[in-house]
Amino acid sequence: MFQSYLFPISYAFMTFPVAALFFTLPFLIVQYRRHGYINKVRALVLYLLLLYLMNAFYLVMLPLPASRHNLPKLGGALQPIPLQFIQDIMRESNIVGSEPSTYLSLLRERAFLQVIFNVLLMVPFGMFLNYYFRARWMVCILLSFGLSLFFEVTQITGIYGFYDYPHRVFDVDDLIANTLGGIIGYRIAEWISGLLPRIEQLDQSVDLGAKRVTYTRRGIAFMIDGGICMIGTGILYVFELPFAYWIATGIYFILLPYFTNGRTLGKWIVRIRVSGSSEHVTLRMLFVRYGLLYWVFFGLHVLLLEATMNQSIPAAGLLILQILVPILQLSGIIHLIIRMFKKNPVxxxxxxxxxxxxxxxxxxxxxxAINQ
Known part of the structure; x- marks a missing residue:
């Protein structure tokens, strides 16, 4: 029986990196906006929560039927009688009430182990609710019941109509056992909370002024701003406006930050801004900064692309761009790598x-000012 649990668990661990990849971007944005930085303890707890939820979901869903057109389950897919598991245990086991030595045989009985599994399944959930989310015990009961109900409904609906028939039984006893497991986990977290760092105190001694703006944070803002600017450039190209790329980048990266004190939408989302030597970044600073980045470095890439597509410059000029752009790309990558390992990587x-x-x-x- 224990071997039947190994496949779902191994599958959860194999697919966890993919789920973590999709989870990371919203996680980083939320942490930057809510706390101003990434705390390692908070990140570890949330990634463990993601891994736990994946394991729990796979354990109650896998293995799946071989075909969408599965057959109905013998005996039906609904068990509506509360505490039916007690009769199942008594029927399947060989225990004798007057002989305690026979109680150990329960550890080999499927019905008993199934109840224990359903209790243990939700223990980590209750611990997360108490330790990280600081939920009250009534909220823990409701959320534990709600998560269990989600599992059971997903099963009885054949994963919401994907399969012709339910591939698992909707069991009221599972709701009871799962909810009990959440309560037990909640109490365990209270007992061991003194051994763990307090979540609500993680940010008390943190000085944001001593933290540098990481390249990860800047990269998220860069991706958001780049996507918006590409859309703007595309709109200008549709209207056949000359110098569309330079107009779009000038408006978005120079004029907008000037009027918003160094912020673009991407920078606002991750709570950073461009600053200069004075309190308000000047138009000249922004012109030099983003003129070099978007009009010279990326601008030459755009020129090469347009020249290749439209044959708009002489062959000699195209050859110069074809040589210059790869040199710029390689130099930029080397410069970025070197700066990443510097103490002040400006x-x-x-x-x-x-x-x-x-x-x-x-x-x-x-x-x-924050160190770069």
Missing amino acids: LLYEQISRTSHTISWPDHSPGL
Whole structure:
């Protein structure tokens, strides 16, 4: 029986990296907006919660039928009688009430082990609710019951109509056992909470002014802003506006941050902004910073793409771009890698423009400089 649990667990661990990949971006954004930085303990707990939920889901769902057109279960797919498991245990076991030595045989009985499994399944859920989310015990009961009900409904509906018939039994006793497991986990978390760092105290001694704006944080803002700017550029191209790329990047990366004190939408989402030597970043600083980045570095890439597609420049000019752009790409990658391992990893265009990134947090002065 225990071997039947190994396949779902192994499958959960195999697919966890994929789920974590999709989970990471929203996780980072939420943490940056809510706390201003990424705490390792908080990240570990939330990734463990994700791994647990995947294991729990696979354990109650797998193995799946070989075909969508499965056959109905013998005896029906609904067990509505509460505490029916007691009769099942008494019927399947050989225990004698007056002989305690026979009680050990329960450890080999399917009905008994099934109840124990359903209790243990939700113990971690109750622990997470207590330790991380600081939920009250009544909320724990409701959420544990709700998660169990979600599992049971998913089973009895054949994964919401994907299969012709339910491949598992909707068992009221599972709801009872799962909810009990959540309560037990909630109590265990109270007993061991003194051995773990307090979640609500993780940020008390954190000085955001001493934390640098990481490349991960900047990269998320860059992806968001890049996507928005590409859409804007595409719209200008549809209207056949000349210099569409340079107009779109100039408006979004130079004019917008000037009027929003160094913020674009991407930077606002992850709570950072561009700052200069003064409290308000100047138009000249932004012009130099993003002119070098988007009009020179990325601009040459755009010129090469347009020249290749439209044959808009002489062959000699196209050859120069074909040589220059790969050199720029390689130099940019090497420069970025070197700077990532520096204590103060300011990039070249930031040094020239005398700008940097700051954590934009309500409790901090808007001119507070954060190490890059």
